[in-house]
Amino acid sequence: MKLSNMDVQLPKEPIIDQIVKVKTGLKGENVIYIKHEIQNNQKLDHKIYGEYAVKQLSRQLRNATIKFHILTDVQFIKWQSETSYLHKPTFSDYSKNSITDPEEYLYSSKDAVTKGNFAISVNNVNGVFFVLDNTHSVITSKDVELKVWETWKEPIPPSELIIKRKKFVSAKEELEKAEKNLERNPEDVFNYLRTAIDLSIQGQFGFQKIKNMPEFVADAEKYNFPLPSYSLISAIFSEGNKRLHVGKVATKFDAKNSIQIVRDFVEDLAKIDISQEQIKDFKNKSKSVA
Numbered sequence: 001m002k003l004s005n006m007d008v009q010l011p012k013e014p015i016i017d018q019i020v021k022v023k024t025g026l027k028g029e030n031v032i033y034i035k036h037e038i039q040n041n042q043k044l045d046h047k048i049y050g051e052y053a054v055k056q057l058s059r060q061l062r063n064a065t066i067k068f069h070i071l072t073d074v075q076f077i078k079w080q081s082e083t084s085y086l087h088k089p090t091f092s093d094y095s096k097n098s099i100t101d102p103e104e105y106l107y108s109s110k111d112a113v114t115k116g117n118f119a120i121s122v123n124n125v126n127g128v129f130f131v132l133d134n135t136h137s138v139i140t141s142k143d144v145e146l147k148v149w150e151t152w153k154e155p156i157p158p159s160e161l162i163i164k165r166k167k168f169v170s171a172k173e174e175l176e177k178a179e180k181n182l183e184r185n186p187e188d189v190f191n192y193l194r195t196a197i198d199l200s201i202q203g204q205f206g207f208q209k210i211k212n213m214p215e216f217v218a219d220a221e222k223y224n225f226p227l228p229s230y231s232l233i234s235a236i237f238s239e240g241n242k243r244l245h246v247g248k249v250a251t252k253f254d255a256k257n258s259i260q261i262v263r264d265f266v267e268d269l270a271k272i273d274i275s276q277e278q279i280k281d282f283k284n285k286s287k288s289v290a
Contacts, residue, residue: 013149013150013151014147014148014149015036015048015050015148015149015150016034016036016050016130016146016147016148017146017147017148018145018146019055019143019144019145019146020032020034020132020143020144020145020146021141021142021143021144022066022132022133022134022141022142022143022144023134023141024134024137024138024139024140024141030133030134030135030137031099031131031132031133031134031135032131032132033076033129033130033131033132034129034130034146035073035127035128035129036127036128036129036130036148037126037127038122038125038126038127038128040122040123040124040125040126043152043153044123044152044153045121045123045152045153046121046122046123046150046151046152047119047120047121047122047150047151047152048070048118048119048120048122048128048148048149048150049117049118049119049148049149049150049151050117050118050146050147050148050149051115051116051117051118051146051147052066052068052115052116052117052132052144052145052146052147053114053115053116053144053145054066054114054115054142054143054144054145055142055143055144055145064114064137064140064142065112065113065114065136065137066109066112066113066114066132066133066134066142066144067101067108067109067110067111067112067113067131067132067133067134067135067136068107068108068109068113068116068130068131068132068133068144069101069102069105069107069108069109069129069130069131069133070105070106070107070108070118070120070128070129070130070131071102071104071105071106071128071129071131072106072125072126072127072128072129073125073126073127073128073129075102075104075105075106075129076102076129076131078104079102079104099133099135101133102131106120106122106125106128107120112136112137122150130146130148132144132146170199171195171196171197171199171200171203171266172196172266174192174193174195174196174199175192175193175196175259175262175263175266177192178192178193178196178255178259178262179259182252182255182256182259183252186251186252186254186255186256187255189255189258189259190236190255190258193236193258193259193262194213194236194237196262196266197213197233197236197237197262197265197266198210198213200265200266200269200270201216201227201269204269204270204272205274205279205289206279207283207289207290208290209289209290210288210289211287211288211289211290212288213233213237213288214234214237215286215287215288216286216288216289217230217233217234219282219285219286219288220282220286223281223282223285223286225278225282225286226272226274227269227272228264228265228268228269228272229265232261232262232265236258236262
């Protein structure tokens with residue numbers, strides 16, 4: 001996850017969930033269009049997903065089909081005004097059995113189909129028209145089940161951005177303290193390195209606290225939670241002072257190399273891209289973080 005002004009939460013909002021009745025050319029209303037305005041304010045990576053299917057009323061209608069298009073408001077207006085159409089999509093004349101498919105669209109089934117699904121980006125779109133076309137059918141009316149929802153990324157509140165940046169800055173400060181102590185107390189360097197790792201992980205994933213780092217590392221590896229290295233953290237947290245850690249006493253050479261390795265770890269950690277759903281799932285599985 002890169003440190004930026006956006007989160008990766010994906011709210012899901014239903015737009016349409018209904019049965020749409022599409023009649024025939026003999027009965028009128030053989031093309032139905034549903035307009036939906038797009039609200040893009042504060043929505044990033046805005047997408048629309050959906051599915052449609054002709055509902056079978058009897059065995060005789062098991063191959064009943066529909067044409068389905070999604071057009072922007074601009075594309076729909078152009079489609080209406082095209083002189084090449086047999087008649088316009090306003091359909092004042094229902095005696096004609098079919099219309100020309102739109103040449104420009106966000107999505108089109110192209111052929112008459114029994115069902116389909118779609119996923120389209122609407123970041124730069126003000127409105128869309130969902131078009132159900134039954135003009136190819138002279139006798140059979142159709143009931144079409146249409147379900148549509150939208151997802152987007154929401155900006156991180158400024159306060160959360162400040163917290164994340166502070167934690168990354170603090171991690172870098174700990175690395176600077178480690179370098180300053182390299183000559184005097186190489187054993188103490190690992191205290192700063194451990195803190196740098198702890199703060200950088202908290203800042204990257206939005207954890208309030210890592211209760212137990214060895215347990216966190218074990219769970220992260222077990223549940224495929226992304227980290228630049230699992231073994232590095234285990235090694236850093238087992239070296240240093242004899243009184244506090246079971247590992248060997250660090251030499252100046254060990255400490256110097258470890259500072260650079262942890263610096264690389266922090267930089268690579270900041271490049272990890274992970275969704276809030278993945279983070280939430282890990283927090284539900286692991287008791288090592290809060």
